[in-house]
Amino acid sequence: MRADRPRGWRLVGRYTVLGVVAAVVLFPIYAVLLQALKSGPDALDHPSSLLPTHLTLDTITTAWTDGNLGRMMLNSMLVSLLVTAGVMLTSLLSAYAFAFLRFPGRGVLFVFFVATMLVPAEVTVVINRRTADxxxxxxSYQGLVVPALASTFGMLLVRQMFLTLPKELHEAASLDGVGHLRFLWEVAAPLSRPTLGALGLFTFLGTWNAYLWPSQVITDEAHKTIQIGLEDLKTPGDISRFNLITGGLVIAALPIFVMLVLFQRQLVRGLTAGAVKG
Amino acid sequence: MRRSSRTPFLVVAAAGLFVAACSGGDSITDTGATNPPQTTTADGSTPVETLAPTTSVAPDTLPDCPTSALADAAGTVELTFWHGMTGPLGEELDSLAAAYNASQDAVKVNLISGSYEETYDKYLNSSQSSRPDMVQLPEYTVQGIVDTESVVPVGKCIDDAGFDLSHFLPVALGAYQTQGVQWSMPFNVSNPVLFFNKKVFEAAGLDPASPPQSLEDLRAYAQQIVDSGAAKYGIALDSGFDSGGGWYIEQWFAKAEEFYVDGDNGRTNRATKVLYDNDTGVELLTFLQDMINDGLAVNVGDNSGTGYDNLLKLADEQQPAAMTIATSASLGPVLDVLGSGQFPQITGDDVGVGPMPGPGGAPGALIGGASLWIVDKDDPVKAAAVWDFITFLVSAESQSEWAAATGYVPVRDDAADVEPYATTLANDPRFAVALAQLEASPEGLTSAGPVVGPLREMRSVLAVAVAAILDGADVKASLDDAAEQANNLIADYNARNS
Amino acid sequence: MKRRLRDVPPALAMLVPSMALLAVWTVYPLVMAFINGTKSCDSTGRRCNDVGWQQFSNVWQSREFQHALGVSLKLAAMTVPAGLILGVGLAVLADKHLRGIGFFRTAFSSTVATSVAVASLVWFVLLQPEIGVLSDLFHEWIPSLKQPGLLRDPGTALPAVALSSVWAGLGFTFIVITAGLQGIPRDLYESAYVDGAGSWRRFTNVTLPMLSPSILFITVVLTTRALQTYAEVSLLTGGGPNPEKSTTTIPYLIYGRNSVIQNNLGLKSAAAVLLFVISLVFAIVQFRGFEKRVQYAR
Known part of the structure; x- marks a missing residue:
């Protein structure tokens, strides 16, 4: 399309706008990263603290060791992986039922699923903590993982994708006597790979970044996730640790950031796949 | 294809909700069956006076603490201990616990940390089996924990073991006592002190060796500082609920030897109402408001940003304050930070510490900090094991180490004779101020501070009123409003919990 | 008919895992919240008396709830349009076939890597009046960055929370809208172009209508998120500054560290249920309002 391919000054203008906007969006990240790469008086020596001078990994390593962040990263990783795998499984199954099967009460059940999406965690957290108790x-890890295993968002996303698959595919398979599970595993799921990828990424992100529930169900160091562990770095009344927060922030966000850089395109493609012929 | 506009919908919906909503007035805790209990006389008429519910504790019904039971234990007893010490304080407590674990093999303690609020809320919301064997909780939770009926009072252990309390600070023990029962063991004790910048004092012609003792002194000092141009403000005030907006007001009432709530501060009878809306309260807050109005003090707000906004005001480069009031527990960290030389305005050596100025220069203070509770696990061995660990934590040696590392006041006076705290005191008399202030506390229940179920919530309510007053609101009206809300909170709490 | 019944056993088997989880961890606590909302309980929430449904209307009418509702609605009014406009703007800006556009797309979606906790702490560090970078850079133009600090000024605290919240949500919005943009068939643009539509006309007549499902989705998500704002407030302002309580949202009124109903299960449940109902009303209004306008691509 010609309109999409500007040339000359328009091209320069477009890059300028993109660059400026990107700089604004990225500025907070840059500032914090820089703060984290300085230590001691340098970090507080304003306003020159915005220039990359005297960079050191001290703050980050101190945050890592003081905050016991290694263990917390492992916990977050384990929990996020388990939840991601579980959510993909339950979403595939329930999406299949809603997309391909006809049964009485389907509409009502569907509404029930969607309605649960609107229940805020604020409503459920007190009772859920008691249930977990x-x-x-x-x-425990079960306490972190199990309550997060069902996702209506995942079901909707996968169902949307399934609905774009040609109906004949399913009819032909069932005429051939192919079972539901086999059709799901061998046909429907592979065809929905981009959507599942996006779902997996979003679930991983969401679980990694979860804050309220982990803070309710976990108190001991052994099971703490990185998000609730970060708060320990922000000790009230202690100015000397102010800078450690930034080190912790960088550590907590880094794995996700790397994932994003690697899979950003897949994320968008996965979401697009289901939406095209919704 | 039509143009679709979406924001108007939001606005309309929002407006609708808003209009429907504009009818409120009562406080949220004023709802339901929360009126103070009404006693009816035999002939059906309402009595003239509503009596406080008398709930004197019968010590016989409380769980026992057979401290010798530890000898019967088969193998090592594992204990879970929830505490509220995070950051460097947590590391120091960890090292004390590690020393204890290494010193013997009858008991092994596992520590779990969170903030005070978090620990308290989790304790309340957990079933008895999920609760730890031992918990450290701040001073405002005394009545709340007593009402859960889930603990073994340490007093039972003290009696059973014949534990020697002669070196303990009476004001520290007294804070955790109601109706004659010693509920918990004080561990980390702090109280508010005056922090000031010696350099500014000197520039203003004031003697850093004699900081202000009374509120009148405080004002005169502030006046001289501002007039001389040594600093923009005399003092930085805050309205945080665990500092200037709540805790300090309790302190000032104790200094004035006045009760803060009825029932002798809730110590002989369950409290039913606050007393801070009296002349003492009005005078005190009018004094603070005048300081601000006259440009002698600056209000740094609710101090929630960092928890040390008022201290940072001493280091401010453009418009510094010369003094502020903060907990003695922050002395260690403050000196650490200033020692690194990040703030040209003030170095570690420039920091002076004095007692918290009070009405008429009256000495004394209430303790803050936290105490150790034994959770009733229906197991004498566990209770005895917790008691054993508690005796370790409050030994003169442990307290000396703890106080030297943190800036907390030791709970017993003989800790000052033991290293390393003895050296700390000798090298830096600033650490002695908080201890001296506590030891100077007048005798009596006013020096024990208020115990009342919703004390934490009451502090929140008062903090809002103090913030309004520092902003210039009418003192009496603000205090009356806060008192009314606090009384609702107490009535609601008592109705639900007794 | 026969077909419908034949599908029942497999459907059941496939739905049971999700249904069981949702029943235990969403529906049960929701029902309990309604029930507990009619009770008055002790601090441990285990010894309760019935006080009736009246409690819901008492909580609704209380000045604390009304105030928090106002704050939550103001926050939504700030974050939803801003988040939406910025998200669409960035997505349209980056929806071009340019060399290196992948870098910009990654940059624009980068905030998805930050959790609410991380994002709030980032802004907390940046806005710190004494040593924060933004305060140092811009206090000449915006003095309240230093005196008393954006988060401590009753007038700017809520907008500052909104700023953090919008920034944190930008990545997600950008990704969803970008996906929506890529789903728009290119021939629609071609024909609009042939019809002589300029770029603004193409945007309003093709892009926006075709994006409407994504926009609806984002609007609902952003509104829900705004109404449920807790962590930002907890980490940035603690509900203050006082006495205005400028940032005490409904969730913070219920769960904040200075909440007056912190250990009152009945009032907490009632307030939380009201929050749910408000979110529900908003979602329904938004769905209905959009229903006739949304263009589902065929």
């Missing part, structure tokens, strides 16, 4: 799941 009575199950003996406080301070």
């Amino acid at each position: 009575s199950l003996g799941w406080l301070n």
